[in-house]
Each structure stands twice: as C-alpha cells, then as structure tokens.
Amino acid sequence: MLPPPLRARLALIAVIAVLPVVVLGFMYAGHSQSGAVDRWFVQPTDDSVGQPWRGIALATDFLGEPAGAAVLVVAAVAACLLRRRPRAAVFVVAATGLTVVTATLLKFLVGRTIHGPENLSYPSGHTAFFTALALVAALLATGPLGLGRTAGALLVLGAALVAGIAMGWAQVALGAHYPTDILGGWCTAVAVVPVTGLLVDRVAVSGAWKRR
Template identity: 70%
Template sequence: MVEELTRPTRGGCTAGRPTRAVLPPSSRVWLGPVAVLAALVVVVLGVVYAGGSEPGGADAWIAVDGVGPPWRHVALTTDFLGEPVGAAVLVGAAVTGCLLVRWPRAAVLVVVGTGLAVGTTKLLKPLVGRTIHGDANLSYPSGHTAFLTAFALVVALLVTGRLGLGRTAGTSLVLAAALAAGGAMGWAQVVLGAHYPTDVLGGWCTALAVVPTTAWLVDAGRRKHF
C-alpha cells in the first residue's frame, strides 16, 4: 500500500489532498542498511586510495582499454549526461513531470537528491586527494557516476511509490535502475580514461548512501511542517 501523509487542521482533523511519501514503504526497510553499507565502502576506498595517482590492484583486475567507434560515441553520449548541460536536461525533465502530476515533494527530491550526491563527491575529492592524469585531476569518487546513479535511484523510487509496487517489484526496480545507470556511466568513465574503476565504485556508492537519506529527510521535513 502506498503511504500518504495528510494535512492536519487546527482541530486535529485532516483536510486537503493526501500527500504521498517520496520514500515508499516497500523500499524503506532495506534501503537503510544499503545506505549505511554504501557509506562505509566510500570511506574505506577513500582511505585506501588517499593521495594516490596510480591504479590499485582492484583497478588492474577490471582494467578496460579505450574503445573506438561506434562504442566511443556511446561512451561520449553517456558522459554528456553527467555534464552540467546534460544533467540539467535530465533534472529539468524529471522536475517538470513531477509538477505535472502535482507532486512537488518529488520535484524537491529530484533536485536535492542529485545535487547532494554530486556535492558530496566534490567535497570528498580534495579530502581523498586521488588523482588521474596529473595532480590537477582529482578522481575519487566519480561525480558523473554519482549523478546518473542518483538520478536513476530517485526516478525508480518515485515510480515505485506512484504505482504502489510491493517489496519484491519495488526492490527489483530500484536495484535494476541503480545498477544500469551506474554501470553505464561507470563504463563510459573508465573507457574514456576519466576515472579508475574504483573511482566509479565510489561514485556509485555515494549515490546509494545519499539518495535514501535525502528521501527520508524530505518526508520527515514534510511531517514536521504539517
């Protein structure tokens, strides 16, 4: 069943249209532990590769050489989705869709969830200090991977809540979206030489840690506001 919040009146009764939670109940139980585990992975990888400028052992296991046409064009197109213009187009389209269905809190989650995921990578990069292709290119964690994963997670959570999907279907959708988006952007970043594979994993886990927490805070803030 889809959880809905209602607006209380001064007399304690409820009035107005029910407000749908952005973090669906079917995902709430398992996303908490996943977010904690993902945050631990981000920290551990950050400590292991702090100050480094070379690929680690894990990177060597899954090293991927650059690709030529047409796959390079696919990688460049995917990379564009994590650039400011491409990201703005995706976020703008999602926000517009949320407003069209009169779900403003969902629009807030789209903007804040993706923004915090990318912002977290920007804060972590100078703290970790890992570089690629020169000292000026901070690489851990991957902001592009964090953005697209966060965006896919937010959309999947909103679709799960909107359709009232159960735990199995909702979990499958959310995990599939996160894996597909993170895998696609991660592959693009590695084959284009922009990041090491472990940078990509760090970006993916950053999104997994930030988005569920943000969704919970958006719902909690709405309840307090009521």
C-alpha cells in the same frame, strides 16, 4: 519519497554503502595511479575504444556533465510538477544535488588524481549523479506502479545498477576514471539518496503538522 515497504531495506543498504566509500577513500588517498583492485578490470587507454563505442561513451559522459545533468534534472522536475507532485520535484533536486556535493567534497578530502594533479578522480561525480537520478526516478515510480516490497526493491536496485554500469563504463572507457572511482561514486549515491528521501519526508510531515 521512500515507499514505507522499502524504508528499512534502503536505510540498511545506505549504511552498508558508506563502508566501501570510506575504505576505498583511505586506500587511494593521495594516489595518482591505478591500484590492485583497478587492475582486476580492463584499463582502456584514450584511443583503445573505437567507434561506435567511443561515440556512445561520449554521449553517456555528456549526461553527467553540468549541461547534460542540468537538462536531465530540469526535465525530471518539470515531469513532477506536471503530475502535481511538488515534493517529488524537491526530492529530485535535493537528492541529486546533495549527491554531487558529497562526491565533490570527497574528491578534495581523498585527493586521488588521474592524468595530472588538477583532475581529482575519487569518487566519480558522473557516476554518482547518474546513479542518484536513476534511484530517484525508480523510487518515484514504485508507488504509482503499485509495487510491493520485493518488486520495488528490485526496481530501485536494478535502476541503480544499470545507471552505474552505463556511466561507469563510459568513464573508464574514456580513461576519465579508475574502476574504483566508479564503485565509490555508485556507493555515494546509494548512501545519500535514501537519507535525502527520509529528510524530505520528515520536513514535509513536520510542515504539515505545524500547519494544523
């Protein structure tokens, strides 16, 4: 699932991505307000984003909700199966699922909240999911497109950045997350997806070896 030319780079990026997740988690553990880093950015209130931008933000937010996320994952899995790529279908489910599970566990460990004690905010699960799905899609497209190391890396990281920025903007614009929650969610996906790809490849290779 990880193109060989990109494995070393993505593995290194995944390791580096863990650092901000941990650092920000310690910085904002148990907090219920924006921090110094958050105040570098504009902090919209619930009614400060007018139409049509609020509608766009809500539509983007829906793609990270359980129903919207399920539709995206099912569509991605169906596309993989139609192309007779069952391992890719497994990768889609495993990568997005493990990313969401990791983000959810981190929410309970860190305990940062927004708009009340019941709304755990760090890291942003919406951003983590959407970034993970974009990463998976880009990785699966790299091989068929015949991209080399540099072009493949640019596609993968570009897709992750676009997805993270789009969903991150929507979350901050709607007042659902702090900017540092977005960064934490993005880095969570960047850390989890390459590792998941390596595991899926390892299991597939191991299974093929055992069948010989």
